[in-house]
Amino acid sequence: MANLKDIKRKIGSVKNTQKTTRAMKLVSTAKLRRAEEVAKRSKFFENAINDTLAEIASSIKTYKVGGIKSRYFIEPEAIGVVDLIFITADKGLCGGFNYQTIKRVRNIIEEYEAKGAKVRLKAIGKKGIEFFKFQGYELAESVVGLSSAPEYKKAAEFIQASVQDYLEEKIDKVILVHNGYKNMITQEIKQVNLLPIDIDGFETKEITSQLELEPDEGEKVLESLINKYIEFNIYFALIDSLAAEHSARMQAMDAATKNAKEMVESLTISYNKARQESITTELTEIISGMEAMK
Amino acid sequence: MDTLRLEIVTPEGLIFDQDVKSVTFPGEEGEFGVLPKHASLLSLLKPGVIEIELPDGKKESIVINWGHVKVDENKAVALVEGAIPLAGATESEIAKKIEEAKQLVEKASENKAALATVEARIEKAAKII
Numbered sequence: 001m002a003n004l005k006d007i008k009r010k011i012g013s014v015k016n017t018q019k020t021t022r023a024m025k026l027v028s029t030a031k032l033r034r035a036e037e038v039a040k041r042s043k044f045f046e047n048a049i050n051d052t053l054a055e056i057a058s059s060i061k062t063y064k065v066g067g068i069k070s071r072y073f074i075e076p077e078a079i080g081v082v083d084l085i086f087i088t089a090d091k092g093l094c095g096g097f098n099y100q101t102i103k104r105v106r107n108i109i110e111e112y113e114a115k116g117a118k119v120r121l122k123a124i125g126k127k128g129i130e131f132f133k134f135q136g137y138e139l140a141e142s143v144v145g146l147s148s149a150p151e152y153k154k155a156a157e158f159i160q161a162s163v164q165d166y167l168e169e170k171i172d173k174v175i176l177v178h179n180g181y182k183n184m185i186t187q188e189i190k191q192v193n194l195l196p197i198d199i200d201g202f203e204t205k206e207i208t209s210q211l212e213l214e215p216d217e218g219e220k221v222l223e224s225l226i227n228k229y230i231e232f233n234i235y236f237a238l239i240d241s242l243a244a245e246h247s248a249r250m251q252a253m254d255a256a257t258k259n260a261k262e263m264v265e266s267l268t269i270s271y272n273k274a275r276q277e278s279i280t281t282e283l284t285e286i287i288s289g290m291e292a293m294k
Numbered sequence: 295m296d297t298l299r300l301e302i303v304t305p306e307g308l309i310f311d312q313d314v315k316s317v318t319f320p321g322e323e324g325e326f327g328v329l330p331k332h333a334s335l336l337s338l339l340k341p342g343v344i345e346i347e348l349p350d351g352k353k354e355s356i357v358i359n360w361g362h363v364k365v366d367e368n369k370a371v372a373l374v375e376g377a378i379p380l381a382g383a384t385e386s387e388i389a390k391k392i393e394e395a396k397q398l399v400e401k402a403s404e405n406k407a408a409l410a411t412v413e414a415r416i417e418k419a420a421k422i423i
Contacts, residue, residue, distance in 0.1 A: 048371055
């Protein structure tokens with residue numbers, strides 16, 4: 001049986017940890033609420049841009065306004081180089097949140113390397129960068145700080161490099177992976193092919209009147225929109241990932257607080273037992289001493 | 295009186311959602327006004343000022359750096375990247391907004407002549423308020 005003083009010290013330290021995890025949980029809850037709010041506001045833009053793209057795509061399909069020839073929409077025949085962009089958190093202590101993304105990224109790398117393609121990794125978020133550096137992977141680009149404070153301009157700059165390379169035919173595909181927010185208690189991995197864009201993926205809309213496009217070439221309008229669409233997509237992924245990170249951390253800290261509570265309880269029991277035991281021993285000693293005196 | 299619904303959306307959220315009497319957009323191929331019952335149109339926008347006339351005759355101006363607008367019969371949805379409404383309670387607030395708006399436009403465009411025009415428009419729009 002461990003000695004009384006040791007157990008007491010241990011209880012104290014577990015209680016302190018519990019205080020920290022509880023505080024972290026509260027912080028995450030507050031931050032999650034803010035992140036959710038931002039994500040909700042961004043939904044308007046997402047809906048609007050999706051609607052418009054769907055409409056133009058349908059209009060081009062229906063009226064055959066110029067064939068779609070641009071590289072944005074046509075899948076290259078052979079895939080040589082793939083840009084893989086992935087988003088992780090800058091901080092840990094959020095359960096399996098980062099690891100899930102890392103696992104998916106490794107699967108994708110294996111999948112494409114088996115096909116003979118080269119995968120270029122572009123990382124956002126410290127945890128992912130640290131992991132792949134440690135494993136000896138080469139990172140084409142790595143950004144720290146963007147995943148904990150998403151900013152539209154920086155996200156746009158980041159993705160533009162990939163878009164340029166794609167248009168110059170240096171790469172043939174762009175994939176974006178992040179761990180996204182599903183609801184307060186679940187996160188899910190989201191994997192999107194950013195480029196080439198699957199134009200048939202947009203739902204076709206009933207067109208009541210022919211859309212007039214300005215400037216006149218449908219493709220130019222479409223390309224300009226597509227560009228924004230891609231930029232926005234990565235920005236939205238960042239927001240989504242941040243919300244998911246906070247919800248994951250909230251859960252992890254909640255579990256940690258509960259575990260700490262259980263630990264304190266079991267430690268208190270063993271403390272009481274030890275105390276009782278020492279009292280019994282002392283009593284026995286006194287009584288046997290008295291017996292000896294008789 | 296006929297009105298049309300105008301929505302202006304930025305990546306950070308919806309910044310304008312009201313019925314308006316008319317609205318003028320800085321289109322890629324020239325400025326154009328939109329009244330209710332306009333034909334369907336989709337246009338790219340360049341840096342400039344969106345001028346809005348509200349049903350009560352009041353005017354509002356919003357400076358944008360890039361975007362596009364989709365006009366339907368009774369609805370116009372503008373998606374813009376950066377937008378600064380030229381409005382404020384005090385003179386100094388408005389002056390600050392004008393400064394911000396100019397910076398926004400300067401970053402978006404390299405064409406000096408176009409820039410000067412836009413800046414003049416911003417000043418003008420600010421005076422009306």
